[in-house]
Structures are given as C-alpha cells and as structure tokens.
Amino acid sequence: MIALVLGMLAARRGQAITLVLLSLVATAAAAAGPVYLKAVDRTIVANQLAAATIGEQTLTIGDTVERFQQSQIASAEFEDLAPPALTLPGFALVYSGEYHVMNVAHPNSADRLVFRDGACEHLVVVAGRCLMADDEIVVVERIAERTEVAPGDVATMKFAVYNALALRWEPAGDPVRLTVVGVVRPRDAGEPFWGVHAYFPPGYQDGLGDVAFTTRQTLERMYHEEQSVSVDAYALPGTITAGRIGAVRTDVDGAIKRYANLENQDTIPATDIPDLLDRIEADQRLAGQLVPLAALPVVLLCWLVIFTAVAYGGQASSTEIGLLALRGLRLPTRWWLTTGEIVVAVLVGAPLGYLAGHALVPGAGDVDAGALPYALVAVAGALFAGFAAQRAQLAAPIVDLLRRTVGKTSTRRVVVAEAATVVLAAATAVELRLGGGLLTGSALVVPALMVLATALLAARVVRPVAARLGGFALRRGRVGLALSAWQVARRPGAQRLAVILVMAVGVLGFAAAATDVAAAARTSRAEAEAGATRVLSVQAASRTTLLRGVRAADPVGEWAMAATQIPGGAPNEPPRLAVDAARFAAVAVWKPAYGGLPVTELGPLLHPPAGEPLILRGTGVAIDATLVARPTGQVRLAVYVAPIDGRSLRTRVQLDPPVHDGAGTYSASTQGCAAGCRLVSIEVGGFAARSGARLRLHEVRQLGPDTVVTPDRWQGGKDVRITPGNDGLGIELTSPQSGAYQVYPADGPYPLPVASSRPLTGDAVTGFDRQPVPAVRAAELAVVPGLGRDGVLVDLEYADRVALDTGSVSGAQVWLSPTAPADAAERLAAQGLGVIGEHSPATLAAGFAAQSPAHALRFAILAAGLAVVLGASGLVLVATVDRRTGDNDLRALRAQGLRRRPARRAVRWSYLLVVLLAAVAGPLAAAAAWLVVGDYIPIFTDGGGAAVRPGWPRPAAVVWPWLAAVAVLTATAIAVTRGRRLR
C-alpha cells in the first residue's frame, strides 16, 4: 500500500507539492504565533526595563536615625534586620547612609556626605583615585569646581543643619579633616545600583547639594545629629525576564510582607516594581489576545484551502476511488489509499512549517517546544479538512464515482454549512458589540468569521453573475470570455476558489486597515500627550524658578513655555497640567478637534488679569487684628511666604503671640525674605478656628523697614467668608471643623479658571498643595495637550500662587515650539534649568509602537501575507487538478472547431474572473470585518486612547496592499495557464 501511495504522490506531484506547501503554511502560521508571542514578550520586557524608572527596579527601605536617641531601630539593628528581610533572588543589596556636611571654607552651601556600599565599582575616577581608607572622600566634579578642591587637598567638614527660618545651612558639632583623594563621576547615573536617592542631579540645588563619598566608618565617626540610612535591593540583569514576572512579583510581595512582620518598625519598603510588572503583564496579556487574532484567519484559511484542494482533486480522482470500491476493497484500505496522499503531504509539510514558523519571527532564537501544541492543532485541522473533503468520495455510490457525478447530493449540505457560518458570524458580531468589545475567547474569531461569511456570500453571487456574463459575452461574439464565465458558473471548484481568494484579500485588507489606524492613533495620542514639538524635562528648584527661568530664557514668549503636572488628586479626578497659559497658543501643538475654541482664546481664559502679588522684603511681618468672636480654645495666626527668586522653598511662619480677645498685633521674623518674598496667604488656625470664629484684620505690615503692605483686595479660602469694611477685613470661619483656614491677597483669579475635558467635581481641583482649590470651568476641551483625552489645564502662575506647599516641583517641563533656537537647552541651563530629558511626539509614538499591540499588528501583516500566499497556492492547486483532468470539455470543443485563441482565453479568464471577484469582494469582506471589530482593536497597553482615533484607514494604506495582492493573484492566474494543452 505504501508503494501505491507513493505512486499516487509521484503521479500527482503538483497536487502533492501544493498540499505540502499548504500544510507548511498552516503549521508555520500556527507555530509562528506563540513563537512571535515569546519574542514579543522578551521585547516587551526589554523595552519596559529600558524605560523603567529606578524606583521600578529597586526596593528601598529607608529611615532617619537620630544620633544620641534610641530610635525604633538603631542603625546597626537596621542593617542586621533589613537585609535578610529584603533577600530576593536575583536582587543585590546595597546599604547606604548620608547626611549633609559643610566645608568650613565654603560656608554658603552644604553637600551630602554619603557612604554607599561598593560605590567605587560604579564610579569613574576623573582625577586621583577612589576610596581606600577612612577619613578619605571622593567628590563629584561639581564640588571640585565649586569649592576648588583637588586630589590631595584636605577639607575641614562639619555636620550641616538647615535653618528653615533663615533659609540657610548652618554648621554643627566638631569639625573633621577629610582628605580629598579623588574626583569622580558615575559610570551610569541611571543604573539601578544608585537607587532612588538622586545622587547625581543635572544641576546644583541649594537645598539638596552634591555628593561626596566616604567610608562607613568615617560617616559613623563624624559628629551628626541624624543620618538617613537605607537598604536598596535592585534587580540584577536577567532577573526580570519574560518568564519570571510572576516569580519576581511573588518575591517582592514576600519581601514586603516579611519586613512588615518585623517588630518595632514603622517604615514600609518603597518600590514601584509592581507597577513595572503590571505594565509588563498588561502588555503581555494584550499581545496574547491580539496575536491569535491575526493567526486564526490564516490557519482557518489554510484548512479551507486544504479542504478545497482535496475535494477538488478528489472529484478528479473519483473514477479511481470508484475503481477501488468496485474491486471490493474494504473501507480501511480504501480510506488509506484515498487519504494516504493527504496524510503523507501534510506530515511532510508539518515539520518544515514548524521550522519555518520560527524562521518567520526575527529573533526567535532556538526552536520553541511551546509552539508544538499549536502546530499539532494546525496539523490535526489540516488532516481533518482533508479527511472531511474525501468523505464525500468515500461515501458516494460506486456508479456515481465511476460516472464522476459525485457532489450533487452534497449541495444541500454545503448550503447548510455556509448558512450556518454566516449566522455564526452575525451572532458573534452581535455578541461582541453588545459585550463591550472585549476581544477575548470566542470574540477572537470574529474578524475571521466576518471575512469568511462575506467571502461565502460573494462566492454565491458569482455563479448567477458569471452565467449572465457568459450569455452576454456569447451574444457579443466573445466566445473565450463566454466559455470562461460558464466555467466559473458551473464548476464547484471555481466557487470554492472564489471563497479562498476573497478571504485572502479580505484578511490582508483588514490587517492593513488595522495597522494604519493604529499608527494614526499612536501619532494622534503622541501629539496630544507631548503637547509640543519638543518637550524638555528640566531640573528646577521650585515652580517659581521654573517659571522665571523659562521667561528669562525666552522673554518674548515665542518658543518656550513652562509646564508641570500637579501631583496627587482625588480618586477619579483627571490629571492636571499647569502651564504658562499666556504662551500656550505660541508653543503648544493645537488641533481644531481638541476644543471648540481658537487656541488664542485659551490663554486669556486661564490667565485673566489679576492683582500684583504682595512682596515682603524686610526682616519680619506684623498683622494688626481684632478677635471679634471665638467659640473656645486658641487661635493662631501664621503667614506663608515664598521667596520670589525661587531658590528657596516657601515656608510657613507662625506669628506670635496667640490671638487674644480684642485688638492685638501679631508678628514674626522673616529673615530669609531680604531679597523678597511673596505673601502667599494668612492662615487662621487653631482649636478655636472653626464655625463661629470671627476676627477683623486691620493692617499687614512689613517690618525692617516698616511698610504697610495691606492688599486692596482679599479672597477667602474654603470655608472662609470675607467681608470688607471700613476698619478692615472681616474674616469669618464657617466650617464646624477646627483647623487652618487661608485668606489670600487677591493676586490671582479665585475660583481658579480651568479648561477641562469633563465637568469639575465639587467645583474644585486638587492644587499643588494637594488640597482642593475652588475652580470654574472656563473652557471645554475634547483633548488636553500634554495629557490626552482626559485632563485639566490650569495656569501655572495662578495655581502656584494659591498653593501652600513648599513650592517644589517634580516633573518640570519646558515646551518648545518649532521656532525654538538650536541652543534652547543651553539658554535654559543658564537660567538654572538643567535639561535631564527630552521627548517629542515622535519619541512617544515610538514608545507606543514598542508596546505589544503594535507588535501584534506587525504579526497580522505577516499573517496576511501568508494568506495571500495561500490564496495563490489554492489557485495553483485548482489549476493543477484542471490540467490533470485534461480540460476535457475545451478539448472536445477544439475537436469540433473551436479556435485556439478563444480556447486559451477561456482557460485564462476562468481564473482571472475569480481573481477579479476577489479584487472587488475582498475589500468588502475587509470592510465588513472592520465595521464590526475595528473600534475594539486595542492599540495601547494602558487602555488609553488616541486623541483623535480615525474610524477608517487612509486610502493609500489599504490600496497599495490591495494592489500587491491582486498583482500576485493575477500573475499566478496567468502563470498557471501557460503550457496548457488543449488538444
């Protein structure tokens, strides 16, 4: 029997080779999916790790240990306890301690004296050498420049304490002489070894200082009143990998729990590793959804082509199958002889396809056994398709086989199957739309089913249309076209081929549409979230420094704008972005779809004219006030002041004495305001500061020199009622809760005008001080530049004026317009705004393109290409069978006088007509699938959306692939008709 099967294969080489190819493609598509997924997983992890913050790669326990006091954990106990609790496989532990010191020769600044375990291995020595003994230090280059020290110099150091009132560092304790042995720089300031301690900021900050490294003993022996200690566990390379996400999460959770169970500790390990792992897993999950979405249509198409190929070939071999039955051979023998070709061809193609599936995936690495189950499913499906196609032949009556009339009895079954497919496609489409569009489970097959259903309907139409075309052509004397049209109308193989080709073109069209829409969505979101052509991340001492620095670098306001996000926020509150609104129109990227107003109107809305800030320049401040009523308890007054140069942080200064009944004067020293401080607010606080408390504020005076600075207008904070009067400002507290209440000079609009994508909750937004600020929605936006589809835009200056925090800023940005000068970064650095990063719409879009949905769509294009190859293979196979059966009908007509040219045209056009149908119906099939599924294809891992998501692809993005597919199929249709003998 084997010899017979091999003989069949040899006799029908073309068909056998095509079956091998089909099996290869099916297995390759099925195997490529999981292989691609694994490659994508590795890429996802690599990309996420590259973009991860240090906090997302480290786990830190920190504490401040006070010298000479029994802290909850003394430093030695801390070092002993923490490391075992923090032991994580694949993580290295680093112990460090630091405090601020001052070089007595340079008393105007303080720097950080740091011990970090193993630091020398991560430092590059610029001059001198690294640490080798106690009482040695190595300094960073900025310290060496600033204090003019060099290797070999001896520096006398003292512990430094920050005087918040005086806004300066002051020395304390006994001096220590330390030898500078080297000037160093970090090998990589961003490597996880350095943890989240910001040892190497891009610019000098007065409050933070630069670092000098020393030994542990030196740090412990030197006088210090407190020391910040920490233990960092950071992930070593190869720890966070695609296959270890779950294990790393378990280890990190376990370490946190172990530490939480320790006695006598109240610190919590800080880490953002779970955020990183969440992003990775979300990316992986999406990829796991989307890659099968692309692979399934190709595998289904493979099975369909195999079914068609075997059924069509089986019809041509029906006499042979009838002959085997005629000889009385038993069913198993007939089955083996009938299907042996299929089994051998599929089993030959399968391992080749398995290897090809790996070869299709760049960076696939070694052969992956994980892809084997999928490949086996593809093989099993291919075999089943072949067996199902042969079933009709095996079950048919012998006389029908011998007369080659098999198939008529199965027509009804085919119609039922097609109708069931169309109904199933419709049902799954409805389920998907009603279910909110989650592409999981059975919903993954919806695109394939929609394309298949459309292909089946189109193929049903082809018969009557082709029959009419045949009659029409014959009446016009076009015999060749007429014969080809009738061939298409009457041969079942032509109809099945039509389904295959329509599906191939449809799958390609869908993939092209998805890819283009996704690219446009990524660009749209990138533009919206970047906000400007270039966005520089800068280091700024405060929000004031940021604003002043940008305005100094670009006085006119043509090319630079300060911006920063406001941290914190209530649950479900959208993100808030504070910008220098007056420059928004000149710098920000704006599209009409973002909002219903011209961008030039936004600035005046967010930054209306307001009063000038109240500036104090003396040595103190005094307030004359009369307490009119207080329920019980004590009322205290305080002022918030913010240095106008921004180099120091804003401070709360309590006035003395406590407020007493009747009139009084309450004052405090503000020594750090000699250069000027803005009066942020006056605070009325204390146990009696609640409902029923009333006082009258008569006068605000700056002391030294004494100057009355009472503002003309005031505005009350939350739960404060302001009543101007002849003898001063009436202040009444309306909240039943005792606490601290603010009264502001009217140097900004109140409530704060905002532009937002949705209505405000409670008519307030969370401000820089993480407190609600009364706000009013001055403009509606569909997209907030810098944030995306959901957010709030406020003016940075006015939001800063009402904030009572220290004024520090994290995430400071400078947006640049396209007209920014080439030396923009240098100009900003000259104003104290060191550039530490940069992004643009292009970089953001590239980041989105590195997420798993983009990878999956790339796979979809690959799979769609395979689909076109399958279509061409199906065409080749049908032509091979036709060639074998000898085109008997055309030969008979030739014998009766049909000329050669019309006969050749009949052969050629019978395939070209099917290709033409695919060219027309394929895009319709793609459009049908897109209508149902297009809105739900995930494009971003974080679930975010495009600012403006196009509903349909650009025409060019789908026309070119369509042209390519049609060209391939047309060339195949012409090639397979060459050399056909019609005599």
Added chain:
Amino acid sequence: MNGLAVACRRVVHIYRAEAGDVVALAGVDLSISPGEMLALVGPSGSGKSTLVALLAGLMRPSAGRVHVGTYDLGKLSNAELARLRGTEIGVVLQGAARNLLPYANLWRNVWLAQRRAARTAGIRLDDPDRILDLVGLPGRGKARLDQLSPGQRQRAALAVGIAAGPGLLLVDEPTSQLDSAGRDEVLAAIETVNAERGTTVVVVTHDADVGTRLGRAVTMRDGRVGAEGRDGQDFAVVAGDGTIQLPPEVLGEFPPGTLFTVDRADGSVTLLAGDTVGLPRMPDPAPRVPD
C-alpha cells in the same frame, strides 16, 4: 472456481432524474448457465449497461430478482455485495484505462484487485504473473499503462477483472476502438479465461460478430430482452409476461398498435395482422412463426 449461474426474473430498474423517471429495464428475464459465454447486444439506451451494473451488484433493481450463483443480489447488504465483487464477480469497465491505476504497474494493479479475495478464507489465488500470462501478457508485470498498446491495455483490464478468480466476469465493450487484430486478441483472452477457469462471461458489445464468436448473443431493446442468437440462429424470446419483441425489420412493417390474431395449428403459431388502431391496414398477412 467454476462459473456462476445468472438468473434475472422480471427485472425492472427505474432511474430518478430531475426531468422525470427513466425506465431503463422494463422487465428482463434472462438465464445464463454456469460457464456460459454470452454477448449482450443492443442499441445505446437499451439497458445493457444497467443490466450489467445490476449483475455486478452496483445497483439494486427497482423490481424483480437478480440471482448470481446462489445469491439474491437484492437481499444482500452493501458489505456483502462488496465482498462478492472482490471475490466472485469481476467487472471490466468500458475503456481499458478506467480499470487500471496509471501510477502502478500491471503486477501491482492485479495484486490490488486480489486484496479482498486474499483476505477471504478458502480462496486460492493465482500469482499476478500467472494471471497476466493467462490474458496474453507474459512478462509484462512491470509495464505501466502508458507503455501498452490499446489491445494490451484491454487485456490488462481483463487481467484485473479476473485477478480474484471470479465465477462471473462482466465485460463492458472490450473491443470498441480496437482494430481487428486487437479484437481477436481480446476475444481469445476471454475464451481462454472461460476455457481454463470455467468462468461465466457476459460481454456487453455493439459488435454482432462478438456475439457470434461467443456462441450466444442476447439482444436488448427498450429495456427488455428481445431476441437471442444461438449458434448462428436468431430467435425472438418470450418474456416472463408472455410478450414477444418482434425483430426490428418486422416491426418496421407492423408498427406499434397493429392488431394480430394468434392462430395456433399444427404445432406452430401464426400471427395474422388485423387492423392497426388509428393506422392504415397493412396489406400482407403476418408470416408463420414455428413452435
């Protein structure tokens, strides 16, 4: 194996077609003795191929009985019919190429045709080479279909038909498209098979000379057995329902509807033509028909 007897009693077969039912066999009565050779002749559409298909168990009669040997084919299951075809009934299809697998040599084709019988107990099979010898193709076991002449192909088809040693051999148009030499070779092979094995042979043919050579020719017309030729003599056959088919040349003189009176005298039966219903009266009387 000895030849099998064949008996058909009032066999009727109707094809269901979209345009309407077609009566292919309208009551066939036929008896064939074991080891007899018989030619089944008649025009196209007379029912010859249908009768052969029924004898091969490929179809079941719409009415009547078909017996091959001791088997009533109408009562056998499909599996039993398949077993019969693999062991006791050999079929040679019209067109030699349709009987052979083109990608296997002759030896393999004969071997394949023996597979069913090889697994049946009590059957001794000849070696395929012996079979090929029998039909006049000695030493051609390794030849393929495309290496044979038309006559050789037909004999190869014959070899496949007799490979399992059947008691009944049904051959459809073995000599069409052969020249006289090829025809003689094929007929000689058939005669050899019959002589050496005693196989009952039924040959469907348009060639009257084949009938003469085989010794008995049964003519079918309009789905019935109309006449027989034996040893050079032609006979009309009385069917089971008493009808007789007049020879075509006689039928030309007495069209359908002609009334006859039957006169029996002196051991012979005379048909006297009367009026033709709706037709002109024929002037000449009907010839005397002997007993």
